Amino acid sequence: MGRRKHEVFEITGESVVTEKLIMREDSIKASYLIETSYEIEAAAEIMAGEQSCGTFLRTPGESDALRANHLAAIEHIEVLESVTEPRLPGARSKDGNPIRRAKVTLTWPYANIGTNLSALISTIAGNLFELAPFSGLRLLDFEVPEIYNEKYPGPAFGVEGTRKLVDVRDRPIIGTIIKPSVGLSPAQSAAQTRKLIHAGLDFIKDDELQADAPHAPFEDRVRETMEVLNRYADAVGRKPMYAFNVTGDVDDMLHRHDFLVEQGATCVMVNLNWAGISAVRHLARHTALPIHGHRCGWGMFTREPSLGMEFTAYQKIWRLAGVDHLHTNGIRNKFCESDASVIQSIKACQADFIGQKSPMAVLSSGQWAGQTTDTFNAIGNLDLMYVAGGGIVSHPSGMQAGVKSLQQAWEAAAAGIPLPDFAATHPELREALEFFGNLVK
């Protein structure tokens, strides 16, 4: 398979390619799933050219020396299956050639991009997806050199920082979402929060649809809710974490953050995709609180398997931006995502990435006691936020029993005790297994 070696040249006297940079040649790396009727190596070369020096006609300035210093290189090609029909429309086909899939890994000289998160993503996930030879192109994963830590040190809180703030150690952090998603007044929302924390919840979050709406202005909502949380903390000595959704314009987000700090809040939530990378990074630099990252809109990026990106790549973007909690769905969720994909996402969040703290995976959507054993067996640890809505508030014996049923289920899962056995001596879990078990049948 083709692998272009980079020889390093000085182009001209003005070149800033120093020895330090030369050491980092080829150190930005991205892997893709592609589908094309072109020869795989030729297709990969088009990707590499388009995302580094190239254009459709070689231009006068594109000297051999410049190409040697700056052209992206093909590091690895793995040819996969052939298919009979192109998956995505619009691709240019090479008549008579089979349509094949392949995994391709490209590398870029660090000097092409530098340490710049949005420029990095513009390179590895830029104009590639529209290139004519491809009837499929999906970003699978990427790597950056450790120098990225200097500007993008990753989550400031991560798992340990979050556990410390919530004061929950040896089990998942049990959370819920204020529902209905929108429509409650600030007083109604605060009243619901009071019920939820008295039911024993560690964590509560805004729905992603709730931000700073006229029917429930952010500051009113925060003021009333934090009064509840602060009073509870004064009495009990432990403050449940509430993730307030600050999503909005940059100044509004900072302003809301500062108001949260002033009111004693311990978490900010952002809708990552639509606030965007640079704004989230800006908030992370500014914040004194962990960032709860909601991925609403993510389906658009990932649901077509031949397009977009894998969560493995996606979560690295947000780790670099400094996000502390990342939504992954839970298994047997109400969305289209498979259990295998959910487990892979959680593992991706927990895997090492240039030595940065790991963000805490947030499992949600249709979660109740019933998924704990399979989740634990797949992940092997309890460093999760486990967010349930109906699975708590619809428990037949009420919210408190709902929360207990989750705590019991996780205790059983971690101890390797089958849930029905543990339920024999734990009535809240027993009721949950009966009630929700029948619902999901």
Add this chain to the structure above:
Amino acid sequence: MGRRKHEVFEITGESVVTEKLIMREDSIKASYLIETSYEIEAAAEIMAGEQSCGTFLRTPGESDALRANHLAAIEHIEVLESVTEPRLPGARSKDGNPIRRAKVTLTWPYANIGTNLSALISTIAGNLFELAPFSGLRLLDFEVPEIYNEKYPGPAFGVEGTRKLVDVRDRPIIGTIIKPSVGLSPAQSAAQTRKLIHAGLDFIKDDELQADAPHAPFEDRVRETMEVLNRYADAVGRKPMYAFNVTGDVDDMLHRHDFLVEQGATCVMVNLNWAGISAVRHLARHTALPIHGHRCGWGMFTREPSLGMEFTAYQKIWRLAGVDHLHTNGIRNKFCESDASVIQSIKACQADFIGQKSPMAVLSSGQWAGQTTDTFNAIGNLDLMYVAGGGIVSHPSGMQAGVKSLQQAWEAAAAGIPLPDFAATHPELREALEFFGNLVK
């Protein structure tokens, strides 16, 4: 077809639903293409519920009054064709039901969201794409009430403001891109700019891959390039526009912008998708210059026809953010996009949107003199930026002839004269038709 009417209730004494807001009930609107084996109306109700008050079990707080005030409503359903196979994997199917496609329009009470761009997009393009009933879901278009103008007044420059800065009136603004995309030193880049403006170009832009890389630091690049442009302007009395790519973290973008203003630059460029909505809006509030919006990564959002979004919706996001120039591709481009899609995109940019200025459509990718007639005939005006790379620098008689060939081609197109006829008396156009015409055969 089902259409739920909203009656307006006061929920409690705390409700902030004032008469002013009631007047704007249902005034946020979005239309979708869906594919589902559910009954279409039931599927649309699931979308409406999920993106307003709903969860998978009705929660205690979800009163009839709250639903009446805040539930999204189905405004319109148009049932389209049936298909034999689900397009996207993972959907839950209703056994025995046909899989049908439909256009669905939903409306939201303004009070649910308020005037908040990233919260708006989180609602109309949020968790929808992963909902289990759907084997296809694509955002086609959306509408916001005019109150959005108060916070998001749209492009500050648009077509007229840009024409004024460039001093080009009765033809498209002719532009090019610094190529190779990356690898030129600041001095090399400035030297190329000198050649390009002396060749008669109105507009030059950075490649989207070029931002602030170690091999060509932004400030060095700007300083050397602006010296060229400022000298030229002093001599000629007209300053060609150069769009410098400021893409990066928020503070870096503002800093780069301020440096550009100080150096006499007249345009900033941003990679929209990966800087993100809130950061671009922040830059737009701050900027004294038009924002040149590059859409690299856009293929990910749009290439699968059953997922993501149409450009019609996409361009409205960036108009609200305040972007002045928007990339649309040109016809017969080197990407996968069809000519029909390109023309629709340009028309979308030029269509009225809550009275805001229109962004200037930027046509690029494989453009040369040959596409001018068909483009003009489809669009009917000259309010375009026409960006060519190889189509200028690879002209057999050099760049100046390349630029002239484009000017001549647009003059012929606007006058309704066939290009070969006009070429008889215009040698640069004649050479372009011969050289590039043979290349693209």
